[in-house]
Each structure stands twice: as C-alpha cells, then as structure tokens.
Amino acid sequence: MSKKDTKVEVELPEENTANETATEPTVELSVEEQLTADLAQEKDKFLRLFAEFENYKRRTTKERIELFSTASQDVIKALLPVVDDFDRALLEMSKSEATELSKGVELIKNKLSSTLEQKGLELVEVRSGDVFNADNHEAITQIPAPTEDMKGKIIDVIEKGYKLGDKVIRFPKVVIGN
Structure with a gap:
C-alpha cells in the first residue's frame, strides 16, 4: 500500500430533521487531504494568536504612554498653586520699593514656568471681554455688567487656566457679567 491509497474516515455531525432518520455517510479523506486540513487549521490558529x-x-x-502622561500631570497639577503664589507675590512686590527682591523672585518664577512649559504645560489664554463659554471656563460668580455689551462676557479672571498637551488640567476661573 502506498501513502495515497491509505484512507482516513471522518464522521460529520448528524443533522436532526423530522423527515430524515438515516445518518449521513462518512466522508473519506486521504492522508494528504487530512494533513492539508490540519495544516490549514494550525495556520489559522497561528494567525489568530499572532x-x-x-x-x-x-x-x-x-x-x-498614558501612565507617563498621567504621572507628570499629577506633579504639574500639584505645582500650579506654587505658580499662582509666585504671581501673587510679584504683584504685591511691585507695590513696594524692593526691586532687587522682586527681580530675584521673578527669576525663580520664570525658571519654574519654563521648566513646566518644557514638560508640556500651556497657559489657557483668557482676557477680560472674551465671550464666556462653559466648556472652556469655570464661572465663579456673576456681577452686574458695567456696560450693556459686557453681558455674558468675562469681566475678570480670578485664577489662570492651564493645559497639558491637549487636555485642560485646570479651567480658568472667571467672573462674568450679568
């Protein structure tokens, strides 16, 4: 007997129908056909696994990547109040005559700000007179608008907003005209 003459019997599952009670005949596959079928099945498994x-x-x-960006986001969010404190300190120092001290504080603030900018922090630009948008701003309070054209617009910016990449990590806090 040669390899081509060897037959392998494979039974197909029966289909139960009300009209047919006889079983279907078994299909005989040659060894080559069986090996080809096995190879195709293993190749399919390999492709799925790959x-x-x-x-x-x-x-x-x-x-x-998300973990690294989230880790830096937490550190940068924790440093934002320090940046705000530097801004407030510089504002108060500008009222006094300690120019050398204010220059030193400004240098430290600039160094911190440039480091944060290198890590992807950006200031959200908001000015008095801009149209209020609830998606981009956080309204702290409403006050009567000084003029009719300032209704629904930003009167004052209480706290700056910042973005890290494309994501806003702190919305600017604003006062709007009513």
Missing part, C-alpha cells in the same frame, strides 16, 4: 499578540503589544504601549 494578531492577538500584536493587539496586546499595541494596548500595553498605549497604556504605558
């Missing part, structure tokens, strides 16, 4: 592994690599890389 695709699953690629998805896993992509997902873990994305999670790692």
